[in-house]
Amino acid sequence: GAVVSQHPSRVICKSGTSVKIECRSLDFQATTMFWYRQFPKQSLMLMATSNEGSKATYEQGVEKDKFLINHASLTLSTLTVTSAHPEDSSFYICSASQQGDYGYTFGSGTRLTVV
Amino acid sequence: GESVGLHLPTLSVQEGDNSIINCAYSNSASDYFIWYKQESGKGPQFIIDIRSNMDKRQGQRVTVLLNKTVKHLSLQIAATQPGDSAVYFCAENSSGGKLIFGQGTELSVKP
Numbered sequence: 001g002a003v004v005s006q007h008p009s010r011v012i013c014k015s016g017t018s019v020k021i022e023c024r025s026l027d028f029q030a031t032t033m034f035w036y037r038q039f040p041k042q043s044l045m046l047m048a049t050s051n052e053g054s055k056a057t058y059e060q061g062v063e064k065d066k067f068l069i070n071h072a073s074l075t076l077s078t079l080t081v082t083s084a085h086p087e088d089s090s091f092y093i094c095s096a097s098q099q100g101d102y103g104y105t106f107g108s109g110t111r112l113t114v115v
Numbered sequence: 116g117e118s119v120g121l122h123l124p125t126l127s128v129q130e131g132d133n134s135i136i137n138c139a140y141s142n143s144a145s146d147y148f149i150w151y152k153q154e155s156g157k158g159p160q161f162i163i164d165i166r167s168n169m170d171k172r173q174g175q176r177v178t179v180l181l182n183k184t185v186k187h188l189s190l191q192i193a194a195t196q197p198g199d200s201a202v203y204f205c206a207e208n209s210s211g212g213k214l215i216f217g218q219g220t221e222l223s224v225k226p
Contacts, residue, residue, distance in 0.1 A: 043204060
């Protein structure tokens with residue numbers, strides 16, 4: 001079945017630094033990638049949608065200059081949290097889908113802690 | 116972002132009982148719905164899906180019911196087991212293919 005690999009699974013960084021999270025589709029072409037953020041005891045909140053080769057579309061209230069999304073190939077999307085602050089500490093999850101397919105495959109998530 | 120839940124509701128059941136988890140979705144134009152199971156520290160795991168042209172779909176020990184009139188989904192788990200303890204989310208395929216998650220319910224199974 002379709003597999004999405006997300007890396008790293010956990011990361012701790014200092015305030016003011018940037019962190020990159022990678023999401024790879026291992027056995028299919030991910031024409032669309034989605035990035036979610038999840039705070040403890042809450043639901044997954046969609047941050048942005050990216051189509052391969054295009055600029056990402058951000059949801060209302062999500063700062064595009066802070067959360068940089070790159071989807072340069074059909075198998076790789078990255079989310080970079082720039083100038084991270086403690087309030088950015090969260091669980092970040094990616095999801096990928098193929099064109100014409102209703103299925104969504106999720107990564108295993110990245111626990112980001114900003115100290 | 117869309118559809119952020121605030122403090123998950125909980126459902127506690129006895130092992131062997133049936134569980135029913137409910138969800139209200141927001142977009143009447145959504146045409147595809149999915150139930151996910153999420154264990155602590157992990158990504159969502161697909162359980163079962165249903166398209167809007169159906170009102171019921173069954174899987175192994177799970178059944179999803181869709182009521183488009185009131186925009187309501189339910190997940191029924193038969194003979195609930197301790198391994199079913201997790202947080203369950205419904206999700207709807209909204210405009211532009213975006214998958215929007217509902218509030219979620221924390222299921223606790225007592226042995």
